[in-house]
Amino acid sequence: MSGPPVVAVDIGGTKLAVRALADGTTVHERTVHWPRGADTDVEFGLLAASVAEAVEALGGAPARIGVAAAPNVDRHGRVTVWPNRPGWRGRCLRTPFVSTGAPVLFGDDASLAALAEAHSAACPDLVHLGLGTGVGGGLVCGGRLLTGAWGSAAELGHLVVDPGGPVCRCGARGCLQAGASGPALAAYATALRDRPTTTADLVAGVADGADWAADTLDHAADLLARALAVLAEVVQPERAHLGGGLGSALTGLPERVAGRLPAAARAGRPVPEVRTATHGAHASLEGAALLARRGAGLLGGERVA
Numbered sequence: 001m002s003g004p005p006v007v008a009v010d011i012g013g014t015k016l017a018v019r020a021l022a023d024g025t026t027v028h029e030r031t032v033h034w035p036r037g038a039d040t041d042v043e044f045g046l047l048a049a050s051v052a053e054a055v056e057a058l059g060g061a062p063a064r065i066g067v068a069a070a071p072n073v074d075r076h077g078r079v080t081v082w083p084n085r086p087g088w089r090g091r092c093l094r095t096p097f098v099s100t101g102a103p104v105l106f107g108d109d110a111s112l113a114a115l116a117e118a119h120s121a122a123c124p125d126l127v128h129l130g131l132g133t134g135v136g137g138g139l140v141c142g143g144r145l146l147t148g149a150w151g152s153a154a155e156l157g158h159l160v161v162d163p164g165g166p167v168c169r170c171g172a173r174g175c176l177q178a179g180a181s182g183p184a185l186a187a188y189a190t191a192l193r194d195r196p197t198t199t200a201d202l203v204a205g206v207a208d209g210a211d212w213a214a215d216t217l218d219h220a221a222d223l224l225a226r227a228l229a230v231l232a233e234v235v236q237p238e239r240a241h242l243g244g245g246l247g248s249a250l251t252g253l254p255e256r257v258a259g260r261l262p263a264a265a266r267a268g269r270p271v272p273e274v275r276t277a278t279h280g281a282h283a284s285l286e287g288a289a290l291l292a293r294r295g296a297g298l299l300g301g302e303r304v305a
């Protein structure tokens with residue numbers, strides 16, 4: 001594979017991942033957890049140092065830097081919203097990259113994950129759902145990222161799939177995210193077992209074949225199938241890829257969702273093929289690398305598949 005030297009960055013809620021690529025080959029990759037309780041200056045410093053390390057591994061300035069960002073970033077590079085880190089709001093996210101001298105492109109982490117999955121699967125109609133701290137969604141339709149009129153379409157975590165379900169962080173009741181995110185599934189399993197249960201316990205329980213874990217997985221599968229049934233009506237994806245840190249780790253989840261889809265969808269309606277994300281929990285970083293290689297057109301309607 002060939003390609004210009006680039007750096008890809010994934011700024012997530014709990015982790016920061018940086019990869020350097022030369023001729024399409026990874027020459028450096030590192031993931032660090034954000035230090036607990038650190039202030040924004042320390043976090044920006046860590047970001048700058050991690051990027052500098054990747055640039056050094058390349059042995060020269062990258063042609064471009066692609067950034068998959070969990071925070072919302074405006075066209076000037078300023079953070080507009082990040083509920084996870086209120087201190088980032090209003091800060092210019094270009095600052096930690098200035099010393100590289102390279103052009104920086106920002107993209108929504110969930111959108112970039114969808115682009116990476118569609119590109120790798122050569123599938124022009126694909127939905128990606130990332131299960132982790134929340135539920136992130138991205139849609140590729142007709143080979144292009146679905147952006148909507150204001151650039152922030154496909155907030156699939158806020159599809160209401162369970163009107164009697166838990167209240168979401170957004171204030172609505174029954175959002176997909178309120179039922180199928182990592183914290184929501186941990187809470188569901190905790191109630192089921194009547195003992196504190198983490199997402200790591202859930203992953204282990206699924207691997208061990210524990211009944212409570214299977215029940216929790218079925219609950220998640222129900223909610224995901226309802227969301228996919230709606231999407232099958234609206235945009236008719238050919239494939240649904242389940243990713244994110246938790247979504248990639250729950251063995252058997254795609255099969256359970258697929259098993260529920262025919263009943264959740266309208267009779268006779270074609271439903272997507274459900275799979276684990278090709279790039280697993282790294283789909284956003286992969287998408288950032290794709291953005292760095294291909295340029296801003298990818299977010300502006302250029303075909304990816």
Ligand SMILES: [Zn+2]
Nearest residue numbers: 158168170175
């Ligand atoms: Zn919501």
